[in-house]
Amino acid sequence: MARVLSGIQPSGDLHLGNYLGALRQWVARQSVDDAYYCIVDLHALTQAIDPAELRRRTLETAAGFLAAGLDPEQVTIFAQSHVPAHTRLAWLLECTATMGELNRMTQFKDKGRGNESVRVGLFTYPVLMAADILAYDASHVPVGEDQRQHLELTRDLATRFNHHYGEVFVVPEATIPQVAARVMDLQQPDRKMSKSIPSPLGRIDLFEDADAIAKKVKKAVTDAEGIVAYDPIAKPGVSSLLDLLAAATNGSPMDLAGNYTRYGDLKNDVAEALISLIAPMRERYLGLLGDEAELRALLARGAEKANTVANATYERAASAIGLLER
Ligand code: AMP
Numbered sequence: 332m333a334r335v336l337s338g339i340q341p342s343g344d345l346h347l348g349n350y351l352g353a354l355r356q357w358v359a360r361q362s363v364d365d366a367y368y369c370i371v372d373l374h375a376l377t378q379a380i381d382p383a384e385l386r387r388r389t390l391e392t393a394a395g396f397l398a399a400g401l402d403p404e405q406v407t408i409f410a411q412s413h414v415p416a417h418t419r420l421a422w423l424l425e426c427t428a429t430m431g432e433l434n435r436m437t438q439f440k441d442k443g444r445g446n447e448s449v450r451v452g453l454f455t456y457p458v459l460m461a462a463d464i465l466a467y468d469a470s471h472v473p474v475g476e477d478q479r480q481h482l483e484l485t486r487d488l489a490t491r492f493n494h495h496y497g498e499v500f501v502v503p504e505a506t507i508p509q510v511a512a513r514v515m516d517l518q519q520p521d522r523k524m525s526k527s528i529p530s531p532l533g534r535i536d537l538f539e540d541a542d543a544i545a546k547k548v549k550k551a552v553t554d555a556e557g558i559v560a561y562d563p564i565a566k567p568g569v570s571s572l573l574d575l576l577a578a579a580t581n582g583s584p585m586d587l588a589g590n591y592t593r594y595g596d597l598k599n600d601v602a603e604a605l606i607s608l609i610a611p612m613r614e615r616y617l618g619l620l621g622d623e624a625e626l627r628a629l630l631a632r633g634a635e636k637a638n639t640v641a642n643a644t645y646e647r648a649a650s651a652i653g654l655l656e657r
Pocket residue numbers: 338339340341348349350351352353473474475476477478511512513514515523524525526
């Protein structure tokens with residue numbers, strides 16, 4: 332059984348990119364992996380948040396994990412802030428990582444570079460993420476393409492720490508899906524679909540209703556050429572629609588391109604495929620939202636198990652680095 336860890340920020344609604352890039356893989360392998368799935372609420376603090384909204388979104392994300400098909404009998408679901416070993420380990424790793432390394436992280440370059448009022452936490456974000464992963468001795472980390480660089484950093488930190496202080500950490504690997512590893516924004520097909528882009532038309536939320544999905548797909552930006560072909564560089568909008576259709580129907584975007592001559596027909600099929608993918612999850616989600624007590628209990632059970640694993644790793648690392656045992 333592979334030990335697996337991954338996480339999603341509760342900084343907005345779960346969207347199609349989260350599902351196709353990450354959640355769907357989690358669900359597909361839940362009966363074979365020994366998996367820990369974390370709502371990374373501490374990472375959400377790296378950007379402006381409203382406290383009540385963060386609390387609400389943390390519970391909604393837990394409901395979203397279940398609605399997407401995760402089974403809490405098979406995997407451990409928990410909130411990052413409920414496991415203090417993450418931040419304790421992050422400090423040991425901050426003292427392993429270098430400024431140069433973190434300066435090269437493209438996420439920081441994109442979101443924070445050159446802005447004096449950017450939060451320090453956004454700069455050290457990837458180190459906390461490394462701690463999330465290493466605390467569980469995870470060998471595999473199922474994520475979307477955008478997390479590849481963070482995983483490389485995690486591997487470097489684990490290897491360096493092990494080299495200096497002995498074999499403490501498992502060096503993890505990213506598992507990135509073959510299709511739809513980077514779902515693009517429907518309005519700006521050169522940007523990834525993301526919680527932080529305020530373009531409701533560009534993003535399909537995971538529990539959206541059928542009419543909204545149909546409308547967004549219909550308005551998706553394509554090009555003026557009028558030829559359906561899979562070419563992500565020259566035709567990002569059309570290719571991204573083909574990617575979505577391929578992901579939703581388990582097909583290949585190249586093959587699917589051959590079935591269409593008109594953008595309108597392609598869009599109709601994309602909308603239909605997404606609606607049938609999302610509708611059952613939406614039903615479950617709406618049902619789960621009502622039971623806050625049950626969601627809190629789920630996270631409490633998850634935290635108990637997660638704390639046992641993460642505390643043991645922290646103690647091992649602290650002892651290896653020379654902190655006096657209590
Ligand atoms: P985040 O919403 O940034 O917390 O991302 C949580 C997970 O979803 C990570 O594994 C990301 O790689 C994945 N993800 C986020 N946006 C996308 C996207 N547009 N396409 C594919 N995967 C994504």
